[in-house]
Amino acid sequence: MTVLARRxxxxxxxxxxxxxxxxxxxxxxxxxxxxxxxxxxxxxxxxLQGLDIVVLARGGIAAKNNQxxxxxxxxxxxKLARCRKS
RNA sequence: GGAGUUGGCUGGGCAGUCGCUGCGUCGUUAUCGGCGUGGAGGAAAGUCCGGGCUCCGCAGGGCAAGGUGCCAGGUAACGCCUGGGCGGCGCGAGCCGACGGAAAGUGCCACAGAAAAUAUACCGCCACGCCUCGCAAGAGGCUGGUAAGGGUGAAAUGGUGCGGUAAGAGCGCACCGCGCCGGUGGCAACACCGGUGGCAGGGUAAACCCCACCUGGAGCAAGACCAAAUAAGGGAGCGACAGUGUGGCCCGCACUGCUUCCGGGUAGGUUGCUAGAGGUGCGCGGUAACGCGCAUCCCAGAUGAAUGACUGUUCUCGACAGAACCCGGCUUACAGGCCGACUCCCACU
Numbered sequence: 001m002t003v004l005a006r007r008x009x010x011x012x013x014x015x016x017x018x019x020x021x022x023x024x025x026x027x028x029x030x031x032x033x034x035x036x037x038x039x040x041x042x043x044x045x046x047x048l049q050g051l052d053i054v055v056l057a058r059g060g061i062a063a064k065n066n067q068x069x070x071x072x073x074x075x076x077x078x079k080l081a082r083c084r085k086s
Numbered sequence: 087g088g089a090g091u092u093g094g095c096u097g098g099g100c101a102g103u104c105g106c107u108g109c110g111u112c113g114u115u116a117u118c119g120g121c122g123u124g125g126a127g128g129a130a131a132g133u134c135c136g137g138g139c140u141c142c143g144c145a146g147g148g149c150a151a152g153g154u155g156c157c158a159g160g161u162a163a164c165g166c167c168u169g170g171g172c173g174g175c176g177c178g179a180g181c182c183g184a185c186g187g188a189a190a191g192u193g194c195c196a197c198a199g200a201a202a203a204u205a206u207a208c209c210g211c212c213a214c215g216c217c218u219c220g221c222a223a224g225a226g227g228c229u230g231g232u233a234a235g236g237g238u239g240a241a242a243u244g245g246u247g248c249g250g251u252a253a254g255a256g257c258g259c260a261c262c263g264c265g266c267c268g269g270u271g272g273c274a275a276c277a278c279c280g281g282u283g284g285c286a287g288g289g290u291a292a293a294c295c296c297c298a299c300c301u302g303g304a305g306c307a308a309g310a311c312c313a314a315a316u317a318a319g320g321g322a323g324c325g326a327c328a329g330u331g332u333g334g335c336c337c338g339c340a341c342u343g344c345u346u347c348c349g350g351g352u353a354g355g356u357u358g359c360u361a362g363a364g365g366u367g368c369g370c371g372g373u374a375a376c377g378c379g380c381a382u383c384c385c386a387g388a389u390g391a392a393u394g395a396c397u398g399u400u401c402u403c404g405a406c407a408g409a410a411c412c413c414g415g416c417u418u419a420c421a422g423g424c425c426g427a428c429u430c431c432c433a434c435u
Contacts, residue, residue, distance in 0.1 A: 017390075027131090027408050035106090035394050042105070043395095066395080 002056040003076045007084065013048040015041045019057040029062040036066055040073040047081045 008014070017034050024030045037055050041048070064072075 019390095031392095031408060032394090034390090035392095039105075039395055070395090 001058055001061055001072065001076075003080070004054045004056070005051045005080050005083075007050055008052045013041070013045055013050065014052045016052075016054040018054060023057045023059050024062045026062070032066070033057060033061060033069065036069045037073065040070055040077070044074075044077045047077055051080060051084060053080070 015038070017037060019030050019033055021030070024033060041053075061069075
């Protein structure tokens with residue numbers, strides 16, 4: 001997946017999802033990915049304060065299970081938090 | 087015990103923690119919080135049919151186009167379902183079938199073959215006719231007769247047998263098949279019986295076509311309401327035998343200018359949105375599909391789109407797969423499990 005972000009003035013964290021039918025064919029998989037991303041985002045709210053984030057799905061993401069997705073997201077969140085500080 | 091056919095049902099369970107969302111309620115108030123309660127499927131899928139609903143004034147006439155195609159019933163309707171008929175497959179339970187018309191017309195039929203549909207004659211068979219040779223038997227030729235046999239093909243102008251004949255031929259007869267007529271049974275499809283004809287003349291209609299029946303168009307981004315905004319104007323063209331509603335066309339009907347370029351400008355919310363050809367139970371009618379009556383229940387309604395995640399435990403380790411206006415079907419995908427009915431084979435009693 002690709003994660004984009006920029007600072008905002010509100011001090012709140014916001015997330016947008018772009019899970020296209022082109023990259024994830026089945027509706028069940030699209031729903032699953034969105035749930036996992038939202039869940040992970042919710043659990044890391046404090047880390048991501050003041051950021052507007054967009055998560056883009058890429059081909060092959062449907063083959064990953066929930067644990068793999070969570071691990072990948074955690075890596076992205078941590079990287080974003082470091083970038084914001086610098 | 088084995089092999090199989092068929093009709094249904096089911097599609098992990100329990101506990102805890104953290105979340106999402108509809109409704110109700112209380113607090114707080116224009117936003118959160120507490121409590122209670124509801125929250126994907128048998129196919130939600132493919133979008134292949136049918137209907138409801140909404141708008142197009144009405145959905146009217148004709149042509150075109152498309153669909154359906156044994157009969158009866160069921161249904162709001164259907165291309166669906168049920169029962170029956172006919173044909174095919176299977177020892178059987180059962181399964182499969184676009185299953186009207188080829189003497190209304192047209193087209194097509196590769197290769198092979200003489201010939202693929204007006205019929206015709208390659209190898210053959212025959213000599214009742216004529217000619218030549220010969221005593222004769224017979225041989226050859228001309229001219230004809232014939233389609234039994236061979237050969238080609240997926241398919242060759244009914245099949246088998248007997249008679250008949252120069253050789254043959256439905257030429258004649260018997261049985262079978264087919265056509266026509268009549269009768270009987272059945273609502274019907276159709277079946278059976280009797281008579282009669284001497285064979286009508288290949289296949290193909292998911293080829294055109296003919297016959298019968300059906301279909302107006304667009305779709306919830308349909309449509310309705312609320313609020314906000316708005317630009318008037320200028321140039322060019324067409325023209326009342328026109329343009330729009332109107333959709334493949336024409337008529338009919340209604341409305342009145344229309345098209346294009348420049349310039350300018352909007353697209354937020356509410357509703358439609360779930361109580362329905364609805365589910366469950368009982369009774370009654372019907373072979374069945376289904377119908378009727380009574381009782382009872384309320385069972386998703388999101389709008390970037392909600393059902394999840396984590397942990398523990400347990401089992402037979404969990405398939406295909408995510409509602410988007412709503413129903414009825416069809417088709418396709420699907421780990422495993424459960425129940426009913428029936429058939430065949432083997433063994434024992």
